[in-house]
Every structure is written in C-alpha cells, then in structure tokens.
Amino acid sequence: MDRKSWFLLLVGGFFWIGLAVSQELVKSYYQMDFAGIVRELQNVPWDSLTPEQQCLRIESHARLGEGALVLPQLQRLLLEFPADERVLTAAGIVYHSLGQLPLAEEYLNHALGINPWNATA
16 A cells, blocks of 8 residues: 555544544544444444434445445435535545545545645545
C-alpha cells in the first residue's frame, strides 16, 4: 500500500470522535472492532439507524474489506446528504477499500472543502 493510501485509511479512523452514537460503538470503533460494530448494527433495520450510525456501519464494512456490500446504502446516503462531511468521508473510505483511489480522494477532498478541520479527510 503506498503512503498516500495508507494515510487516507489511517486518517479515516479519526473521523468518529464527535459522533453521537452509543458509547459501546465508540469504544468498539477505537478498539478497531469493526466486526463488533457490524454485528451490533446488522440486526437493526437500516431506516431506524441514525445517519451517524449508518456511516459507522458503512465504514466498518469497508474496513473489513466489504465495501462492495454497502455500496448501495452509501449511494443512497450520498443522494440524501450530498454535502454532509461524515457521508463524504465514509464514501472516501469505501472507495478506498474498493481500490478506487482517485474517487476516494475526490470525496475526502470534498469533505475537507466543507470542513477544513476534518482530521479524517
């Protein structure tokens, strides 16, 4: 993995600091227990998840190498929240996991355009 790709993946992990999700999910995220996050959220109907939880689930799948699995949900979120930096950052992480680095960089740069202080993007 080249330096830029590694940086994009690493920085993506710090995005969730300010999320209003359950403490257990935040703890799992920082412990890099992405499988635990997926397990906890997979039985919850998608529409009952908050946008933050949807992004967290999408990103967790991507970090487990399952970005293609959540691509339809990501595309719906992008249509619904096209200027939300959390969604744009999650898109960058998903496309990075799919090996589409130029597209990942485009989404992360867009997130930075919205919030230059976004440490993840």
